[in-house]
Every structure is written in structure tokens, then in C-alpha cells.
Amino acid sequence: MIALRLERPMASPVAPEWSGAVWIGAIDVAALAAAEGDAIALADSEGYALARLLVRDGRSVLGFVELPVVDLPEIGGSIAVDDLVARVRALATPVVQPEPIHLPSVTVVVCTRDRAEQLRSALTSVLAIDYPAFDVVVVDNAGATDATRELIRTEFTDPRVRVVSEPVPGLSRARNTGLLQATGEIVAYTDDDVVVDSQWLRALVAGFARSNDVACVTGLVPSGELRTPVQRYFDDRVSWSANLVAREFRLAEPPADLPTFPFSVGEYGTGANFALRRTDLLALGGFDTAFGVGTRTGGGEDLDIFTRVLFAGSALVVEPSALVWHRHRSDLGALRAQAVGYGTGLGAWLMKVALTPAMMRVAIRRTPSAVRRLVDKRGGTLESGTAAAATGPELQKAPEVDGVDWAKAVSKVGWVELLSVAKGPVRYLRQRWDGTGLIDPLVRRVALARR
Incomplete structure (x- = not known):
């Protein structure tokens, strides 16, 4: 029985051809609590093996969860309600910011x-x-x-x-x-x-x-x-x-x-x-x-x-x-x-920081940490990232697609960015x-x- 049907915030021009593609959506805890059924249908989910949902409580953001997409007869791509509820319970409860009295133009x-x-x-x-x-x-x-x-x-x-x-x-x-x-x-x-x-x-x-x-x-x-x-x-x-x-x-x-x-x-x-x-x-x-x-x-x-x-x-x-x-x-x-x-x-x-005395005085004290941060940006992989690593299953490295070893190809992009810093x-x-x-x-x- 379908409990909910979720739409995507952004439409995609074509269906994915990559096995690691992730369906993106959002869900509110109130809608989840009121849902009756054992599956949540995902619109336009053909070709997606995983779903990432941004979980919200009204306007407040609780976090991200990732779950496997299951292809069900007459429903298509879906996720299990029980699995989603368990993942949502593990998220922290945010501090709700009250609505301001004055709404400026x-x-x-x-x-x-x-x-x-x-x-x-x-x-x-x-x-x-x-x-x-x-x-x-x-x-x-x-x-x-x-x-x-x-x-x-x-x-x-x-x-x-x-x-x-x-x-x-x-x-x-x-x-x-x-x-x-x-x-x-x-x-x-x-x-x-x-x-x-x-x-x-x-x-x-x-x-x-x-x-x-x-x-x-x-x-x-x-x-x-x-x-x-x-x-x-x-x-x-x-x-x-x-x-x-x-x-x-x-x-x-x-x-x-x-x-x-x-x-x-x-x-x-x-x-x-x-x-x-x-x-x-x-x-x-x-x-x-x-x-x-x-x-x-x-x-x-x-x-x-x-x-x-x-x-x-x-x-x-x-x-x-x-x-x-x-x-x-x-x-x-x-x-x-x-x-x-x-x-x-x-x-x-x-360069502008270096030429601005007030900023440069602070930057000198921060230089060692900044260099380490910059070097750490090199390379990279196609494994699960910061948005979902704590809540979802780790993704496999991308296989070859159209004869391209994507894991190797995109890992070089970090070096391109790092080397480009010198031109700035x-x-x-x-x-x-x-x-x-x-x-x-x-x-x-x-x-x-x-x-």
C-alpha cells in the first residue's frame, strides 16, 4: 500500500545511465507520521538505485538520509516506510527559530x-x-x-x-x-x-x-x-x-x-x-x-x-x-x-587578502592551517560524501561508463583546481x-x- 508519493525538486533532462545515481527529494516528519502504508512512491525514479531525502520539520532541517530504491509492481521506484522512519529517528532535533515579528521587504x-x-x-x-x-x-x-x-x-x-x-x-x-x-x-x-x-x-x-x-x-x-x-x-x-x-x-x-x-x-x-x-x-x-x-x-x-x-x-x-x-x-x-x-x-x-593589511595580519597567524586545508582538497573519490555518510549506505566507486574510468578521471579534477590557484x-x-x-x-x- 502506497503511503505517500514524493516528487523531485528538480526535473532531470534524461534518465541516469550511471549505476550510482541517487534520486533526490525531501520529506516532512509530519507527513511521514500521518502516512498509512508500507511504501513511499518516488516519482521519475527509473534508473536510480538509491534515494536521498532531506528531512524537515516544518521549515527546520533535520538532516539527510539515504535508502535503497525498491522497484515494486504497479508502483515503480519506492522506499520502505519502516526503514525511513528508523533513519529519521536517528537524526538530531534542531532548535526551531521563531518567525520574526517584522518581515522586511x-x-x-x-x-x-x-x-x-x-x-x-x-x-x-x-x-x-x-x-x-x-x-x-x-x-x-x-x-x-x-x-x-x-x-x-x-x-x-x-x-x-x-x-x-x-x-x-x-x-x-x-x-x-x-x-x-x-x-x-x-x-x-x-x-x-x-x-x-x-x-x-x-x-x-x-x-x-x-x-x-x-x-x-x-x-x-x-x-x-x-x-x-x-x-x-x-x-x-x-x-x-x-x-x-x-x-x-x-x-x-x-x-x-x-x-x-x-x-x-x-x-x-x-x-x-x-x-x-x-x-x-x-x-x-x-x-x-x-x-x-x-x-x-x-x-x-x-x-x-x-x-x-x-x-x-x-x-x-x-x-x-x-x-x-x-x-x-x-x-x-x-x-x-x-x-x-x-x-x-x-x-x-x-592575493587580495595579502594586499589588505588588516586581513594579512590575521592571515599570517592562520597560514599553516590554511595550507594544510588547501592541500587536503586535492584528488577525491566517488564514495559517499558528507551529506549522507552518517545516515546512508556507502556508495561503490563508479564503474566505467562509456569506456571512461570515472573514478580516475574525476579524481584529477581536484589537482586541476589546486594548480589553478597559482594563476589567481x-x-x-x-x-x-x-x-x-x-x-x-x-x-x-x-x-x-x-x-
């Missing part, structure tokens, strides 16, 4: 470049958010065609959605353009390759309500698709897909478990899911245009803004209940390109030579004066 900024198909699903999920006062600014960053504007004009006529152009390529420039167009008290940033949770903005706002000094809130970015070995490899390596504990970070209160703090790459979150108070971000000068996809540095803009928030004396909050599902790169070529961007962006950001400092200096930097002070003052 929010502007959601989505930066995109020639990816109208992905943007469609991202915007659809954004407009379905349960929040009383928000608008959306889509920044078309140096698009080669008018596909983005046509998509908004023909399919997203909702008055809350605006599209603006930023002709100079660079993610930081695009984010600054969105900031200058924003009208909300809070500016929330996400990407065009995501699906946001309906409670995303309420959870972000709850993070700001933790303390008056909170300037930035980040959220959880779990994998929305694990269809290929490449996606699983990336999922295993990034810590921000498994940050399940709410935390508050302040420069004056170094956490004992982060020896490289405040240069703790990955612990704060990622650029696909974060928000800042509009006035605080303008006071900081916005995003540094020497960083980001579309520039020589290829990334690093999120690392830069997170550390600048802390060095400005503000607090940064990680709020796992602010949930955004992300579609990782699915093929090896795209993964290599992403690794190069991550590596050069990291190297560029480290020179590329950062070349970006600086081109006149990149923060938003002009006069432009900031005008924006601050405007509601």
Missing part, C-alpha cells in the same frame, strides 16, 4: 547570461515563494542574444519581475547592478541554475532576526540532481551542500573548530544562496568587480564579500532552513572548467590594472538616499 536578484531554459525554472520557483513583500530583479549580464528579455516579456509578466542589462561581463558587476536596482530592505541573491524552496525568504529573514549586528545570511544549497558521477564527485567535495547546523560568525569570536577562521572557505555558504541588508552592502561598496565568473579571476566574489562582512565588524549567519536546490555540472568538461574558476578565484582572493594572483592584479573595484562612492550615496 526583499529584492531577489538573479544574475544570468544566455541560459534562458535554466532561468525559467529558477524564476518559476522564486515567484512561488511564500512571502508577503518581495520583488525580483533579473540581471542580463552581457547576453549574446535577447533570449533572457524575451523569456521575461512572454512568460513572466508578473509585475514583481523586472529585467535590467549589465553590458560588462562579470558576476560581481551584475550583482552590483542588481543591488543598485533593489528596493527591498534585504537583497537576496541566487543563481539561474537553482530551484528555491517556498520558505526561502522567511528563513533568510529569520537569520537576520537573530541579532541586530547580522549583515549577511547564507543558506543550505543541497544537490538537486545526482544523475552522473561528475555530479556526485562535486557533491562529495563541497561543504556548503551539507551545512546543517545554524551558526553565527563574528570576527571577535573565533570558533574553536575552524582553525583558519575567518578565512574558512566553504563554511559560510556559497554565492547561490545568500542575502545582505541593502544598506550594509552599499556601505561596504557592493561587490568587488575584480572577482566573479566572466572576469579573468573566474570566481571568488562570494569569498570576498563574506570576509569583508566579518572584517567590518558585522555578523554572518548560516541558516540551513533557507534552502536552495542546485544543479551541479553533469559532464567532465564542465566540471574541469568550474574547477579552474574555483581555483583561480581562490588564488585571486588570497596575477589575474587579480590584471583585473585591478583594468580599474575594477567597488561601487563609486557617489553612486552609493545616491542609492542609499533612495528607498
